[in-house]
Amino acid sequence: MRALVIEDDAALREQIIEVMKGAGFAVDSAANGIDGNFMAEEYSADIAIIDLGLPEVPGLEIIRRAREAGRSYPILILTARDGWQSKVEGLEAGADDYLVKPFHKEELIARVRALLRRSGGWSQAKLTSGPLVLDTSAQTLTLSGHPVELTSYEFRVLNYLLLHAGKVISKSELNEHLYAEDSERDSNVIEVFIxxxxxxxxxxxxxxxxxxxxxxxxRWDWPRPEGDD
Structure with a gap:
């Protein structure tokens, strides 16, 4: 999964990047509204985390422009504790959820994962398909009730396929959403993971x-439970 982080506070931005990478995300980041606006419209992402109080181009404007440009990935906004009006404005601009500063890293990851599941049409943290259950919180896999060991990248590939079950996912898309921007990418590696x-x-x-x-x-072709599609 690929996340875009737009936050002008350097310490907080690095903290978010570290937390997201620790949860298995490839991360792109911007420190101001100009760079953030460009990346929000042009970069491939599964989710964006956007601070509303950005210099040069406000977070609200970035969200509006991204939605106008057809970017449909979930957006989590960061806002001040007393900024109730900003929360409302952010949601009306096209954001999907908000997180009040300061926050715990566990809550950040929980909200991110929930947004990703919802965007893929899943309602539970455990993605069930046929005899398979992928627990996105515990990052474990069971098959017919038996645990299956996965490497970190195998988990990421499987998670991405399940979140986009029934859709055709190209090798280039998997590469873009699995690896950091400056990583060397070899489509043959995807074949190995598959x-x-x-x-x-x-x-x-x-x-x-x-x-x-x-x-x-x-394409992931095993069926989901009824009511989870």
């Missing part, structure tokens, strides 16, 4: 949870 996931989730090759569409990408 192959490993298949061997762990569907070792006998009969369930076919991940469909490969030649030249297009991958």
């Amino acid at each position: 192959r490993r996931l298949r061997s762990k989730i569907d070792p006998d090759g009969t369930g076919n949870p991940i469909t490969t569409l030649r030249g297009a990408g991958y």
Whole structure:
């Protein structure tokens, strides 16, 4: 998952980046409204965390412009404790949730994960599909009730596929949403992760949870429970 953090307070920005990276996110960041506005409109992201009190271009304006540009990723706004009016304005501008400063890192991650689940049409922290249960809070996987060990990147790939279940996800999209901007990216590595996931989730090759569409990408095809789509 890829997060965009727009915050002018250097210490807080670095704290958020550290927390997000620790939770398995690739992170892009901006320290002012001008850079943040450009990144919000042009960068690929799964979620944005935007401070409302930004210099040069206010957070509210960044949100409005991003939505006008067709950016549909969830937006979590950061606001001061007494800024109730800013909360309302932020939500009306197109934000999905808000977090009051100061905040605990656990609450930040919980809200981010909840927004990502909702954007993918999931209502629970445990993503259930066929005999598989991926717990996005505990970052664990069980298959027919039995634990399955995943590496950090295997978890990220599986989480992304599940959150976009039924949609075709290209290798380039997976690369963009898994790795930091300055990382070397090799599409062959994605193939390795997919192959490993298949061997762990569907070792006998009969369930076919991940469909490969030649030249297009991958699609998660196991069904969700009723009411979670």
